[in-house]
Amino acid sequence: MTEILLGSLVIMGLVVGLAMGLLAFRSRLLPSGDIGLDVNDRMHLRAKRGVRLLDVLHGFDIPIPAACGGKGTCGLCRVTVLGDGAGTPQATERGVLSPRERRAHVRLACQTTLSGDCAVWVPDGILSAGSGFACTVASARMLAPLIREIVLNMPDDRLSTFRAGDFMQITAPAYRLDFATLELPEPFREPWEIAGWSEMRVSSEAAVTRAYSLANRPEDAGTAVFNIRLAVPPPGRETEIPPGLVSSWLFTVNPGDSVTASGPFGDFHVRPGTREMIFVGGGVGMAPLRAMIHQELAGGTDRRIRYFYGARAAADLFYSEEFEALARQHKHFSWRPALSDPAPGDRWTGASGFIHEILQAEMTRHASPEECEYYLCGPPVMISAVLATLQRLGVEPDAIFYDDFGA
Incomplete structure (x- = not known):
């Protein structure tokens, strides 16, 4: 009996000693305390390590844009970070950032864990944008089974700050x-029932922010127009992947509701x-391309413009x-x-196939697609x-400019 008691005490002592040693080792690798963060040499912040x-x-x-929920896609x-404290x-960053960007110390803020002091540079427009402001829903309508157009009335001091392509x-x-509580227009009920989307449920315990491109035309002054695609999980993975947190909520808003927005941003x-100019879009990639095309045509451009757009059905x-x-109004x-x-x-009776195939077929007949x-x-x-095409x-x-909505 004595031997068993002594053995137990020895084992407990070894476990306690090992745990204390690991804690001491961890404290040396990850020292506690706040770290310093300089933003654009204008703001000096304190943050927790890790x-x-x-x-x-x-x-x-500081409303750094983000659309993928921190997945790095x-x-x-993108921000510029200097200092060993950013690791x-x-x-995930190497798959998104070009070699030139990495050499220039560009990082993805969602993938950068802070372990020490560092300096950060963000676009000046983001700092001047400030925090979010309240808008009112002017209209909301379904455009496709998973796409909803939402128009927000903007505050008076935000009426003319957009550029086509902004988000x-x-x-x-x-x-x-x-x-199941969503009120769907008749033409879209059957696709929802077949796909089982009405059976989904989602919840968010805290506020969540996502980025969405503007689909504004010149005649939409005073409003912000969005094409919101409901992010549904892939078939068979409904229990593993929840629907999009912000897009789901935006499928519930109606005229008169309040929505918090910030921006605009974008390059x-x-x-x-x-x-x-050749525009190629798919899904809600429609939004910025629509804004750009309307901007150019309304501005009286004489540049030839072609728009290729792909959808499933x-x-x-x-x-x-x-x-x-x-196309009827503008011959170019x-x-x-x-x-x-x-x-x-x-x-x-129109073109069938993937949009890159249609693009290649037409541009192969072009006199100089490289121009x-x-x-x-x-x-x-x-x-x-x-891009491969x-x-x-x-x-x-x-000669190629793109936004890939990699959420």
């Missing part, structure tokens, strides 16, 4: 949602010049009548939609396919 840089900046109302939270770039950030409050804009194609009207503008998987009932300027926006898979056509990278 927190993400994006969380620190958002905590001090959208690339919107080395993660594998804004929208914050959803804490909420709970049973999708995805039309470049001045005389080259022919006719139900997913929206604003088509609008662009058909523009053409609209080329394509469906990758038209339904039998669509009676589709055109290309603007791309849509899902990452589409962007990758179009343009490379085969001999287009140089400096």
Whole structure:
């Protein structure tokens, strides 16, 4: 009995000693206490070690854009960071940032964990944007089974600050949602029932912010127009991946409701010049391209403009009548939609296939595709396919501008 008691005490002593040793070792590797963070040599912040840089900046109302929920895929939270306290770039960052950006100390704030003092530079426009402001929903309507157009009335001091291609950030409050309670227009009820989306539920215990591109036309002055795609989980993974937290909430708002937004932000804009412009979009990549095309045509440009847009079926194609009207009004503008998987009932007579295939077929007949300027926006898979197509056509990278919505 004595031997058992002594053995137990020895084992307990070894365990306690090992635990204390590990704690001491950890404290040397990760010393406690606050760290210093200089932002643009204008703000001096204090933060806890081990927190993400994006969380620190958002905590001090510096609205660094983010659209992917911290997964490091959208690339919107690019900042320049100097100092050993930011560590080395993660594998996720190396997949998004170019070698030139990494050499210039550009980091993704959502992937940067702070372990010591460092200096951060963010675009001046972000610092001047300040915290979010309240808008009122002017209208909301379904454009496709998973896409909703939301128009916000802007405060008087924010009426004329947009550039085509800009985006804004929208914050959803804490909420709970049973999708069965959503009121869906008749044309969209059947797709929801077939896909089982009405059976989804989602909740958020805290406010969440995401970035959305503006779809504004010149005649939309005083408002902010968004094309919101509901981010649903892939089939078969509904129990593993929740629906999008902000997009789900935005499917519940109605005219008169209040929405908190910030911005605008962005550097995805039309470049001045005389080259022919080719726009290629898919999904809600429609939003910034729509704004750019309307901006150029309303401004009286004489540049040739072609717009290639890909959707899966006719139900997913929206604003088509609008662009058909523009093509009739402006002889130097053409609209080329394509469906990758038209339904039998669509009676589709237009182009069929993936949009990069349609683009290649048409631009191969172009006299000099390498002399055109290309603007791309849509899902990452589409962007990758179009970039490969343009490379085969001999287009140089400096003639290609894109936003890949990599959420």
